[in-house]
Amino acid sequence: MRILVVSTPVGSLGSGQGGGVELTAFALVAGLLRRGHQVSVLAAAGSVLPAACRRAQLWLESGVDQPSWQHRPQQSPVEIPAGGLLPRFWRRALGRQADVDVIVNLAYDWLPIWLTPHVATPIAHLISMGSVGQAMDAVIAEVAALHPERFAFHTAAQAADFALPGPPRLVGNGFDLSRYRFEPRPEPLLGWAGRVAPEKGLEDAAAVAAALDLPLAVWGLRQDAAYAERVEASVPPGTLQWRGFLPTEQLQAELGRCAVLLNTPKWNEAFGNVVVEAMACGVPVAAYARGGPGELVQPGVNGALASPDDRQALAEAVRRAQRIERAACRRWVEQHCSQEVFAGRIEAWLEAVTRGITSPQPPGPV
Structure with a gap:
């Protein structure tokens, strides 16, 4: 054609x-x-x-x-x-x-x-x-x-x-999976990626990271600077690591080091590209059971789900996701999202x- x-x-x-x-x-x-x-x-x-x-x-x-x-x-x-x-x-x-x-x-x-x-x-x-x-x-x-x-x-x-x-x-x-390197050994680090804007729910991910006493690496374009400042002020200093908007090669190299990716949409996300990008690197995902990410995350296979907007449930989902075999996340992406x-x-x-x-x-x- x-x-x-x-x-x-x-x-x-x-x-x-x-x-x-x-x-x-x-x-x-x-x-x-x-x-x-x-x-x-x-x-x-x-x-x-x-x-x-x-x-x-x-x-x-x-x-x-x-x-x-x-x-x-x-x-x-x-x-x-x-x-x-x-x-x-x-x-x-x-x-x-x-x-x-x-x-x-x-x-x-x-x-x-x-x-x-x-x-x-x-x-x-x-x-x-x-x-x-x-x-x-x-x-x-x-x-x-x-x-x-x-x-x-x-x-x-x-x-x-x-x-x-x-x-x-x-x-x-x-996704071009040749651009995503599988990382079997994570660091004690949580991740979050997306446009930094209110509908993406970064404040919930920040609160969960603070509650678990783990740093949260944040990748994405700061679309709403005032919102980003409010989120940073809501958690202890050093909780958030602002990594910026990165090309795929650099993003996947950093993303793969995370133990778990948090996904916290406040709206009906159509798909959830970053969810799949994380899984392609072997990173399990803890997400709200809302929109596209709620379909992509298969509990026990590539991540864990939490009731929408429930931060305590999301913290528990992070703990469950940490127990998932990272190679299983990559296999799921190869089968469904190549x-x-x-x-x-x-x-x-x-x-x-x-x-x-x-x-x-x-x-x-x-």
């Missing part, structure tokens, strides 16, 4: 601003290239593709970043800033649609979904978040009623947020999209 992948309009690829969508984009492009497809990527100016994606043609557009739906009230209207990157993406994508067989949209935005019934070349949407806005919920429900095959989701927990006409197509996510497995699911979905097939749906990835 000739495939155009339209990236997130929230920052350039490689900047970290796009969160987990960046990792998904790289895995999707690399996997489809290896399966023999012709792939182009439309992304913000300044974007850089990793070596595994270099055979893809990179189209760049300049413009104002699109505001994320993630940090706005549920009733917020659709907003596109003057000179916005989002409409410039789609002006270029639609101008080149005759050159491709399918357009893959990675942006969690109203415009490309609304365009779907009005465009000759099929647009396939990999939805990256759960419900965060009424306008988004409505347009997904409206277009899914007409073209259910055009939507794919990372997990069942995420898909359950939306009014869909039938069973969702679940594709999980994929880049090859993910690319196969994406390929099957896009083939169905180009043929207009709506059923039967394959089973979920986990």
